[in-house]
Amino acid sequence: MITTVVVTESVFATTWFALLLSFVAVNTLMYLTLAISKILPKLYLGTLRKRRYERNQERSIHPQGMAPPPPRIGRFDPEP
């Protein structure tokens, strides 16, 4: 036996369809907001302040006051 489901325009008047529609509309608008936020440049609040951030201690591998040595040539180098 073959059964067919007929969807008529009366479906638009049902509560479940209204709920489904609202769910989809809210989602679409939410994703739209996220899409617009991805188009616009990202804003970092820190950059709006004039204050300059400086590290309170030197983080380089060279202890403070020590001059860095010349760069080393690697073993896996095209030049012999």
Next chain:
Amino acid sequence: MVFAVMAIEEPDPPARVRATLFGGWNVVYSTALPPLSTVIAAIGLAFLLAAGVAIVEHRITNRLRRSLDPERNPLSPRPVMDRTQGVFSGPVTITALVPAHNEETTIAHTLASLRTQHRPPERVIVVADNCTDRTAAIARREGAEIYHSVHNKEKKGGALNQVLAILLTSMGPNDAVMVIDADTTIDPLFLHEADQRMTADRALMAVGGLFAGGEGGGLLGQYQRNEFTRYRREITRRRGRPFVLTGTATVFRSEAMRTVAMERGRSLPGIRGYVYDTSALTEDNEITLALKSLGATMTSPPECTVTTEIMPTWHMLFKQRLRWQRGALENLGAYGMRRAVLRYWAQQLGIGYAVLAIVAYFAVIAIQFFATETWIWFPWWVVVGGIFALERVITAWSGGARARWLAALLFPELAYAVVLHVVFVTGVVDIVFGRRANWSHLDRSAKEAALR
């Protein structure tokens, strides 16, 4: 166009207008708008969710970054700097490890890419894992050292663990290890950038690559390239803060790897002494979570681009993504709800929600299609669709003309998103029913046949 169906929310049925466009196209349209309250609520909710995730992530990152506790966060900048204060342990050195399982067709390219670096690595070691082809011979000819894995049954992670157990014992605080896949090439400035950054910041524990897809593969290849282009853009906008230190190419400070190995079986999942957790399907995602849990700082700068192979068939792509998806979920299961990984839980919930949203969306489209005799256009929602297309194009812009065209069409990429959502659902179902996962190494001959 299809966003049109979502606007029938007015108490009275909206007025339908018949019109003829472009001289002969008869259309029926409605000027109905969604209620203002719905628009405001949706926009507010989106901001709340996005800002909530960003604020939580920011707070957690700062807390870990500023941690003074060497027991709980041994890789946080302060404990690391305290340990190395006033001591010069030599310049940064880089040892490249190339794990390879039957990679004779690509290994030479990878090694050439390392050799031609602006700042080449000090050592290159190819980790030949159960190879039955000429991988080792080619690597030797190209000037690399060879390490053969011994009785390894635990794939890439197992092979790397073996060589790292030997290598890490002789490494100092400024010696770094690069792990690079044998089917991958890197930007000529990658190692220079990694060296510079690790020299300038002795607390920086890892520099990861930003991957791009290789050429070819037709439409499927373009889908993947667009995806990677958007990921690169996203990470650059996040000022280099990566979600994953890619397994394709990442430089780790040796101390990071040693500490991870020490912490396994204690604060981290896995077996003590192993750098990589061999039970993880996605070992690169797992080690990222491990490092973040220990407070490590890491970066993926735009200079460190990695070009890796794209999956040439839908079947291979599906298998690869299923592994990624299952791996990500299983890793989260292993780490639980700890602070460092909350962002990743939010991400998975986001994908789950997107699946629901897309199913509901297609359901509404189908009902609209079958319940009405004539298609009704809603101009307001057409504009919304236009903005989505604009976002797709802008975010894929740097991928070139093809990337932009594909993005502008909107619907092909929507179909691709559906495939990725099916992968997500399959991954969740497989985990729930305890189905066994396969690592699914890319079979070279099958891949080449597909590319032909």
